[in-house]
Amino acid sequence: MASTFNLEGFPNPVEVTLPEKFTSQELLGFEAFNNWTSSLKHNLALQQDPKHAFHKYPYRLTKIEVQSFDKFGPTKIGFVKLKATVISDNEDAPELPGIAFLRGGSVAVLMILRPTDSMDEKWVVMTEQPRIPACSLSFREIPAGMLEKGKSLRGNAAAEIEEETGFVLPEDQLIDLTKLALQQAETQETLQPAIYPSPGGSDEYIPIFLWEKELDRQEIEDLRGRLTGLRTQGEMITLRVVRYEELWRTGARDAKTLAAWALYEGLNRAGVIQKEIKRRQGMFNTSNDIIP
Secondary structure, eight states: OOEEEEOOSSSSOOEEEEOTTOOHHHHHTOHHHHHHHHHHHHHHHGGGSTTSTTSSSOEEEEEEEEEEEEEETTTEEEEEEEEEEEEESOTTSOOBOOEEEEOOOEEEEEEEEEETTOTTOOEEEEEEEEEGGGTEEEEEEOSEEEOOTTSOHHHHHHHHHHHHHOOOOOGGGOEEHHHHHTTTOOOOSOOOSSBOSOTTTBOOOBOEEEEEEEEOHHHHHHHTTOEESOGGGTOOEEEEEEEGGGHHHHTTTOHHHHHHHHHHHHHHHTTHHHHHHHHHHHHHOOOTTSOO
16 A cells, blocks of 8 residues: 655755655665755755746645655665656646666776787777666676765775676776866756766766776787676676777677776866876876876
8 A cells, every 4th residue: 555754854844755665764764866856956945046947936846755665685775666756836837757767876997908019999898788678688888886885986896897897996096087088067056976877767877987007918919708797696798898989889789898987988088087097197197007
């Protein structure tokens, strides 16, 4: 039987309806839901600014209907699908589309390898694995995974690299491409420093990191076709190594890959990555693990 409760913290009452076998404690303990409501509350409050497009007839959240949920194991909430009712006092203003699939953040890594005998060459490590939501048994993408609570973004990225490729690397060798690109972004809204691959339907956000390294050519060749992934979690991953020049084509179906390629290209042209590398070398006196 469905149950209801009132969500606190908003300037007006917000009624939340829950499906059977799902409690308010479980929903309020789901980090993705808390991040979503916190950001929505902040961004709705921005309408108080006379310059805001919706200042005259501001929108407000009035209801949340949780339609379904999925658990990872017996207790951990993995996904929540809901419908939020966001309306305006202006009768002519349409209700904002409010169906949302909440899953929280993920992290992705652009891994670029350069053979020690030819620094002009660049190779990218990709994964190939079944992705049933995309109806694929061999979907190619850059290494990625869901964020785990209690780890930093870089910690999550390093963990994904180890799980999916076998490489173990210090977190400080990772460069946050999305954070660099958004340094001068002008917005008062609360948004994650990451890409949103499907903002019309999901809260998922993905910070994209870069890791560049010199490797012996044979080490790069040995990566081809390597089987990796956590079998206990249903992961069946095959590593693929592609030329950087072909990345946009090989990864054309994967939003993470295209975003990583675009960020890398743009930040390189603007000289931002080179400046970040020099800054880090000055701080840590690092070697050439990260390559200009």
